[in-house]
Amino acid sequence: DGGITQSPKYLFRKEGQNVTLSCEQNLNHDAMYWYRQDPGQGLRLIYYSQIVNDFQKGDIAEGYSVSREKKESFPLTVTSAQKNPTAFYLCASSTFGQGAYNEQFFGPGTRLTVL
C-alpha cells in the first residue's frame, strides 16, 4: 500500500476557511489526480496533472485549486467557495503513456469535515 501518502487522515475546518490537503508519491509517476468520494456517488474527478507545472480541471473543480510544482507533490486547496466541502478526498497517481491503461494507484484518503 505504500508509495502514495495523504495527510492528514482527518481534517476539521470551520466554514469560511481555506484548507490544504497534502498528497505525496515516491513512485516516480508523472500523473496525479484528486477525487472526491461521497456516499452513493462514486468517485468524481476534481483536478488532474500529467506533468509538472501543468494541471487540468476535472468534472467538479469549482471551489478547489491545485498546484504541481514538484513531480512528487500535488496539494489540493479546498476554498471557502466550495459549497459542500465535507467529503472523503482521494489522491491517485499513475504513469503516463498512450495506448495502454496507466493504472491509477490511490492514497489512503483524507476525510474533511466542515463544522
Next chain:
Amino acid sequence: GENVEQHPSTLSVQEGDSAVIKCTYSDSASNYFPWYKQELGKRPQLIIDIRSNVGEKKDQRIAVTLNKTAKHFSLHITETQPEDSAVYFCAAILIQGAQKLVFGQGTRLTINP
C-alpha cells in the same frame, strides 16, 4: 462526456453464492473498463479490467464481461467469501489522451455467513 451507471447500489448474498454487478456507459469511444474494490476504511484497488476488444476476462473467482454493442459490462464473483465484502466501483476510460476515469456510483456487497 462519459457517464457510467452502476447497479445495484447494495447487494447481499449468502457465502458461497455468486454476485453480479452491472454497469452501463454512454460514450462508445471508451475502450477500457477497470473494476476497483474498496474495503472498509481502505483505498480503492484495481481487481480486474477489460479492454473493448475482449468479451470476457477471468481471474480465479472473478470475471468481467463486456457487451460493446449494448455498452454494458458486468463483474461476476463466484463462490463468494466473507473477504469479498466491500464496495465495488466500475469505471470507463478512453486510453488515449488525458485518460480520465469515470466511475460508477459503487455497489456495497455484503457476504452473509
